[in-house]
Amino acid sequence: MIGRYMKSTYKDVKSDLLSKITKGEWAPGDLIPNEVELATTYGCARATVNRAMRELADDGIIERRRKAGTRVRMTPVRQARFDISVVRDEITEKGGDYRYSLVSRTVDVAPDWLRARLQLPVDAKALHLVCMHYSDGVPYEHEDRWINLTALPDAADADFSNECPTEWLLATIPFSKAEINLSAELADQKLCDYLACSVGDPVFSVERSTWWEGDAVTYVRLSYRPGYRLTTRY
Amino acid sequence: MIGRYMKSTYKDVKSDLLSKITKGEWAPGDLIPNEVELATTYGCARATVNRAMRELADDGIIERRRKAGTRVRMTPVRQARFDISVVRDEITEKGGDYRYSLVSRTVDVAPDWLRARLQLPVDAKALHLVCMHYSDGVPYEHEDRWINLTALPDAADADFSNECPTEWLLATIPFSKAEINLSAELADQKLCDYLACSVGDPVFSVERSTWWEGDAVTYVRLSYRPGYRLTTRY
DNA sequence: TAGTGGTCTAGACCACAGG
DNA sequence: CTGTGGTCTAGACCACTAT
Incomplete structure (x- = not known):
């Protein structure tokens, strides 16, 4: 057990504070001792306590306000993190054999819905690419x-x-x-042909709009093979 | 511009480093000056540079290794954070009127698939709850x-x-x-009745298994009304 | 105005891993 | 073995904000 006058690292402090919270010793809404007090309790410098508590705050476990002090959040852990990786990595990490294929490539005036979405000027030119990504030769992801x-x-x-x-x-x-x-979307005939599924199959869909230095750069819609799941832990 | 011998905060340092990276001055794979050098460059203490770079590393922008130094990541591993909020908050934050309703409540021996999923012992008892969440009286989420x-x-x-x-x-x-x-799932007849949609509609589904102190506590499947989208930015 | 967290410093020692 | 990042310290000043 970590007690008074034991030298502690910020990780010790962090995990001890966290366990006090998870075990219910400090309930949601409760005020936690301030940094100076905790520093004496744990026998470390205030900066060490500060780092531990700052990380707990970043993790959404506690809320800190000057003068008001630090409290356990009423509604805890509100954030889940998902890794947004490149398809190639996603597939090879699962042990699959990755293959890429360009379906079509055209230069067009950006359609109205795209102009609206990315706030493009009238007559903006856009490159339209359709691609497929396969895992072990099986359709994995359709990219528009x-x-x-x-x-x-x-x-x-x-x-x-x-x-x-x-x-x-x-x-x-x-x-x-x-x-x-x-x-969640429904596969239409065209998508089914690419993904080798049936019309009406549910398709997990990711849309991403990207900006760089203030300019809209690209919009993509990724449609995954039926059965795809995005997973995370916290 | 931030130059030599200008006192900088860790945020100054962080954003300056980041802009050097986004502007391509340092490309993926490039070695970044070490902490001592940067501290003199920015006219601050090494700890200040350390915090800036530690945060960039946490954000997946750079990779740090003792002795080997700090490099710009080859593939920026971007993490998207999604707010996993309580339905009530999600709805009221959008300005909707939240209503909750318990559909059914039974105590049963945990079915096999649940025992397998949560690693429960044989004959483990489980409480089975079915609930609905409404926004302005309209079905929003089905909870099993x-x-x-x-x-x-x-x-x-x-x-x-x-x-x-x-x-x-x-x-x-x-x-x-x-x-x-x-x-992405398909709505069956039962779900449709609850969500007031049609059989075959695509349904965005979230499954969550929760552990506490090493024990499996609960499993939930949330099915959202058709059209639901989970959004985030980075 | 006073109490709390936010940040910086200058220096120190340590842990790890590259050469 | 040595250069790099990782962490800690003791003290200081600042920035908010509750009261």
Whole structure:
């Protein structure tokens, strides 16, 4: 047991505080002793307690306010994290054999719904790509992507027949802002042909709009083979 | 511009490093100067640089290894965080009027699939609850929940006719481990009756298994009204 | 205004892993 | 063995905000 005057690391402090909370010693809404008190309790510097509590706050376990002190959150752990990985990695990590295929590539004036979605000017040109990703030869993910050629003219010259646009984009604009939407959709005939499923099958769908340096860069809709699940733990 | 010998906060350092990365000054795989160098560059203490870089590492932007130094990650492992909130909050935050209703409540021997899923002993008793959540009187979410009575005998005495089991559980075992699965499903006749939709509609489904102090506590399957979307940004 | 968390510092020692 | 990040300290000042 960790008691008074025992030197503690920030991890010790963090896990001890957490166990006091999980065990119900401090209930939701309760006020936790302040940093100076805890520092004496745990026999460490205030900065050490601060780091432990800051991380608990980041994790959504506690709420901190100057002067008011630190309280256990009323509604705990509100966030689940999902890794947004590249399809290739997702498949190979599961031990599958990854294959990519470009279905079509056209340059068009951005359709109205896309212009609205990405706030593009009238007549904005966009590169429209349709691709498939296979795991062990079995359809895994259908990718329907639009790239804003005004913001990313280089995309017009890129060869997407061997490289998947996601990976090209990551190499080109590695760190961007994005908005993600998860939903359940129905497979239409066209999608079924690609995913080798039946019309009316439920399809897990991910939509992602991406901005870079304030400009809308790309919109993608990923449709997964029936049975796909996104999993996480906390 | 932030230059040499200007006092910087960890946020200054973090955002300057990040912009060097997003602007391509440092490409994926590149080695970043070490903490001591950056501290002189930014005119701050090493601890300040350390915090900035630690946060960038937590965010999946850079990779740090002792002796080897810090590099920009090859594949930015972006993590999307989704708010797993209580339905009541989710609905009221959108300005809806929340209503809860208990559909059924039975105590049963845990069915085989549940025992397998939660690793329960044979003959484990479970409380089976079916509930509905409405927004402005319109079906919003269907909740099908099992609570392990061996781990949580108190649940047998709880009154779920007015309090939703999620909220009761949060108050009882606030901080627990969970496994979450997101998927797309088809609505069957029974679900349709509850959600007021049509058989064959795609339904966004969340399954969550929860553990507390090593024991499986509850399994829940949430089915959302057609059209539901889970959204996040990064 | 006073109490609390937020941050910075200058220095120290340690842990790990590359060469 | 040595360079790097990981962590801790004791003290300081600042920034909020409840009262």
